Amino acid sequence: MKLNRRHFMAASAGVAATTLAAPHVYAASHGGKPKVVVIGGGAGGATAARYIAKDADGAIDVTLVEPTRTYYTCFFSNLYIGGFRTIESLAHSYGTLASEYGINVIHDYAVGVDRDAKTVTLAGGDTLPYDRLILSPGIDFVDGSVPGWDVTKQNAMPHAYKAGSQTELLKAQIEAMPEGGLFAMVAPPNPYRCPPGPYERVSMVAHLLRDINPTAKILIIDPKEKFSKQGLFEEGWNNNYPGMVERIGPDFGGNNVSVNADEMTVDIDGSVEKVDVCNVIPAMKAGIICEAAGINDGNWAPVSPHTMQSRADENIYVLGDASAQGDMPKSGFSANSQAKVAAMSVRAALTDSKMFPAKYSNTCWSLIDTDNGVKVGASYEATDEKIASVESFISQPGEDAALRKQTYEESIGWYEGISADIFG
Amino acid sequence: MTRPGPVVFAAFYLALVAPAAGQSGFGDAEAGAKVFRKCFSCHMVGPDAFNRVGPHLNGIFGRRAGSLEGFKRYSDGLKRMGADGLFWDFDALGAYIENPKAFASDTRMNFDGLDDPQERADVLAYLRQFSASPANIPEAAPTAMPREVELSEDILALQGDKDYGEYLSSECTTCHQLDGDDQGIPAIIGWPSEDFVVAMHAYKEKVRPHPVMQMMAGRLSNEEIAALAAYFEGLE
Ligand SMILES: Cc1cc2nc3c(=O)[nH]c(=O)nc-3n(C[C@H](O)[C@H](O)[C@H](O)COP(=O)(O)OP(=O)(O)OC[C@H]3O[C@@H](n4cnc5c(N)ncnc54)[C@H](O)[C@@H]3O)c2cc1C
Numbered sequence: 001m002k003l004n005r006r007h008f009m010a011a012s013a014g015v016a017a018t019t020l021a022a023p024h025v026y027a028a029s030h031g032g033k034p035k036v037v038v039i040g041g042g043a044g045g046a047t048a049a050r051y052i053a054k055d056a057d058g059a060i061d062v063t064l065v066e067p068t069r070t071y072y073t074c075f076f077s078n079l080y081i082g083g084f085r086t087i088e089s090l091a092h093s094y095g096t097l098a099s100e101y102g103i104n105v106i107h108d109y110a111v112g113v114d115r116d117a118k119t120v121t122l123a124g125g126d127t128l129p130y131d132r133l134i135l136s137p138g139i140d141f142v143d144g145s146v147p148g149w150d151v152t153k154q155n156a157m158p159h160a161y162k163a164g165s166q167t168e169l170l171k172a173q174i175e176a177m178p179e180g181g182l183f184a185m186v187a188p189p190n191p192y193r194c195p196p197g198p199y200e201r202v203s204m205v206a207h208l209l210r211d212i213n214p215t216a217k218i219l220i221i222d223p224k225e226k227f228s229k230q231g232l233f234e235e236g237w238n239n240n241y242p243g244m245v246e247r248i249g250p251d252f253g254g255n256n257v258s259v260n261a262d263e264m265t266v267d268i269d270g271s272v273e274k275v276d277v278c279n280v281i282p283a284m285k286a287g288i289i290c291e292a293a294g295i296n297d298g299n300w301a302p303v304s305p306h307t308m309q310s311r312a313d314e315n316i317y318v319l320g321d322a323s324a325q326g327d328m329p330k331s332g333f334s335a336n337s338q339a340k341v342a343a344m345s346v347r348a349a350l351t352d353s354k355m356f357p358a359k360y361s362n363t364c365w366s367l368i369d370t371d372n373g374v375k376v377g378a379s380y381e382a383t384d385e386k387i388a389s390v391e392s393f394i395s396q397p398g399e400d401a402a403l404r405k406q407t408y409e410e411s412i413g414w415y416e417g418i419s420a421d422i423f424g
Numbered sequence: 425m426t427r428p429g430p431v432v433f434a435a436f437y438l439a440l441v442a443p444a445a446g447q448s449g450f451g452d453a454e455a456g457a458k459v460f461r462k463c464f465s466c467h468m469v470g471p472d473a474f475n476r477v478g479p480h481l482n483g484i485f486g487r488r489a490g491s492l493e494g495f496k497r498y499s500d501g502l503k504r505m506g507a508d509g510l511f512w513d514f515d516a517l518g519a520y521i522e523n524p525k526a527f528a529s530d531t532r533m534n535f536d537g538l539d540d541p542q543e544r545a546d547v548l549a550y551l552r553q554f555s556a557s558p559a560n561i562p563e564a565a566p567t568a569m570p571r572e573v574e575l576s577e578d579i580l581a582l583q584g585d586k587d588y589g590e591y592l593s594s595e596c597t598t599c600h601q602l603d604g605d606d607q608g609i610p611a612i613i614g615w616p617s618e619d620f621v622v623a624m625h626a627y628k629e630k631v632r633p634h635p636v637m638q639m640m641a642g643r644l645s646n647e648e649i650a651a652l653a654a655y656f657e658g659l660e
Contacts (some may be wrong), residue, residue, distance in 0.1 A: 051594070105525055144485065215537055265583075336598055337595070340594040340595070354587075354591075356591050359592075361595060361596055361640070363599075363636055375636070377635075377639065378639075379639050379640070379643055391639050391642065391643070392639075393636070393638075393639060402506070402557040403507050403509060404505060405507070406508065409608040410608045410609055410636075411608070412608040413599065413606070413608025413609030414598070414599050414609065416601060416605060416607055416608075417597065417598055417600060417609060418599070419600050420597075420601055420602070421597045421605070
C-alpha cells in the first residue's frame with residue numbers, strides 16, 4: 001500500500017487531539033478540527049506553521065503551501081557571493097515540519113482566495129478550506145519600475161533578491177567578468193526587503209573582486225537619498241576596498257535609469273554606460289497572492305499591529321515582507337517575530353489558549369569584510385495605528401577589530417538560531 | 425584606537441554622580457589588603473606580579489575585560505564582554521566579584537564571591553592603588569562605592585510563571601537555541617534561575633555591555649524576567 005502522507009498525518013494528529021493536554025477547541029466552520037492554511041514556507045510562514053502546530057498539540061490542522069521543496073534563505077546569500085558560505089549551507093527543507101510537527105506540507109502554488117467561502121485555490125487544482133488563513137508570500141517585483149527590465153530578463157540581468165539559482169547565477173557572472181570590468185547594481189526604492197541587503201551585497205562583491213579581479217569597479221545606481229547603515233558601509237568601502245565603489249544618488253540621476261539587457265547597457269539620466277554584470281533590484285510589492293485576495297492597499301497588505309490580522313479581513317493574517325505594519329524593516333527576523341504574534345492570536349481565536357500582548361523585535365547583521373560585522377536593531381510595540389519603534393541601536397563607525405569580529409560571530413549564531421526556529 | 429564602549433560609559437557616569445555626593449561607604453585600602461587574601465591564591469598585584477591561576481591585577485581599572493596579553497585561560501564569556509566594550513570600572517568590578525558566575529556564566533574564576541558590600545569596596549580601594557591614574561576613571565571614582573546590580577530580596581524571591589515564560593521565550597529563540605548549541609551566541613538553558621535573573625538585570629541596568637541584550641532585557645518587567653528564568657531553568 002502506498003501511504004498517502006496527508007491521510008497519515010491527519011490520522012496521527014487525531015490521536016494527539018484525544019490526549020488530556022489538548023486545548024479546548026472552538027467550533028470550526030468547515031466541520032472537524034479548525035483548519036489553518038499557511039501560504040508561503042519562508043521566514044514568516046514556516047515559523048507560524050511550526051508555532052501553531054507545536055503549541056496546539058494536534059488541536060488545529062495546519063497546512064503549509066509552498067511551491068519549492070528546498071528553501072534558500074536570502075539572509076546570508078550575500079555571504080555566499082563573498083565566498084563565506086556555500087549555497088548548500090543556505091538550503092532548508094520541510095521534512096521536520098512534516099514529520100515532527102504533523103504539518104501537512106503541500107508543494108503547490110496558491111492562485112486564488114475566496115474570502116466568503118474561506119477557501120484557497122491551488123495551481124494544481126485543489127481547493128483548501130480554512131478557518132484562518134496566513135499569507136507570508138514574501139515579495140514580487142513591480143512591473144516597469146526599471147524600464148527595459150522585467151522577469152524575462154532575469155537571466156541576463158539577475159536580481160538575486162529571491163535566493164537560490166538567481167544568487168548562483170549572479171556570482172558566476174561576477175566570476176566571469178573581464179579584468180578591470182564593471183559591475184553595476186540598480187538599487188531599489190523604499191520600501192523593499194532587507195534595507196541593508198543591497199549594500200551588504202556591494203561589500204561582498206567587492207570582497208570577491210578584490211581577490212579575483214582587483215581592478216574591477218562597482219557602480220551603484222540608487223534612487224534613494226540615503227540608505228541603511230550608510231556611514232558604516234561607506235567607511236568600510238573606503239577603508240577596505242579603496243577606489244572600487246562608486247554610488248550615483250538621485251541628485252546625479254540615480255532615480256532616472258533604464259537598462260538594455262541585449263546590449264548590456266545602463267542608461268543613467270541620458271548617459272549610456274556599457275556594463276559587464278548588471279544586478280537589477282527592482283521596486284517591490286507584496287507577493288501577488290495578496291493582490292488576488294483583495295487585501296492590498298497600494299502595493300502592500302495593511303495589518304493590525306496587535307495581531308498581524310489583515311485590516312480588510314480578520315480571518316486572514318499577513319506576515320513578513322508582504323505586510324504594511326509600520327516601523328519594522330522587511331527582514332527575516334521581523335517576519336519570524338511577527339509570525340509568533342500571529343500564531344498566538346490564531347490559537348487564541350481557535351482554541352481556548354491565552355493571548356498575551358504583542359512584542360516585536362529585529363536585528364540585522366551585515367558583513368563588510370572578513371571578520372568585520374556590523375548590526376542594527378530595534379524593539380517595537382503595537383499601537384493602534386502601527387507597529388512603532390521603541391528603542392534602537394546601531395554599530396558605530398571606528399569600532400575596533402575585536403568587536404567587529406564578535407559581531408560577525410554572533411551573526412553566525414543568529415543564523416543557526418533563526419533557522420532552527422523557522423524550520424524546527 | 426580603543427573605543428570607550430558608549431553605553432557602558434553612559435551608565436558609568438550616571439552611577440558615579442550619586443555616591444560622590446553622599447560621601448559615604450568609601451573603601452578602605454588597608455582593610456582591602458586583608459580582603460585580598462581571599463584572592464591571593466589565584467591573583468597577584470604589585471611590581472613583580474605575574475599571572476597565576478588568574479591574571480595579575482595590576483592596572484585592572486580601565487583595562488578591557490579578558491584582555492591581558494599573556495594570560496591564555498580567559499573564559500569565552502569574559503573575552504566576549506571585553507570585545508563588547510566592557511572596561512573594568514567600579515560598577516563592573518563590584519558586580520563581578522560579588523557573584524562571578526552570575527556576571528559571566530562560564531567564567532573560569534572559581535570563587536563564590538564577596539557578599540559584603542564593605543569588603544568589596546575595600547578590596548577595590550586596595551586594587552585601585554595598583555592602577556596608575558587610569559585615564560578613563562574620573563578622579564572621584566576611587567572612593568565611590570561600586571554600584572553592582574542591586575537586587576532586592578523581593579525580586580529574587582519572585583516565582584516565575586513558566587507558561588508565560590514559554591511565550592516570552594519565543595522572542596529569545598531567534599538567537600538562543602533551545603538545544604543549547606552555542607555557536608557565536610551563548611546557551612541559556614538549564615541555568616539556576618537566580619543566576620539567570622541576576623544576568624538579565626545586569627543587562628537591564630546596563631552593567632553588562634551588550635546592546636542587543638540591553639535592549640531585550642530593558643523592556644522586561646521583574647515578573648517577566650522571573651518567568652523566563654523559570655522556563656529556561658527547566659530546559660536541558
Ligand atoms: C540579499 C538579501 C539579504 C538578506 N539578509 C537578511 C538578513 O541578514 N537578516 C534578515 O533578517 N533578513 C534578511 N533578508 C530579508 C529576508 O530574506 C526576508 O525579509 C524574509 O525572507 C521575509 O520572509 P517572508 O516570510 O515574508 O518571505 P519569504 O521568506 O520570501 O517566503 C515567502 C515564501 O512564499 C512562497 N510563495 C510565494 N507566493 C506563493 C504562493 N502564491 N503560493 C505558495 N507559496 C508562495 C515563496 O516560494 C517563498 O518560499 C535578506 C534578503 C535579501 C534578498
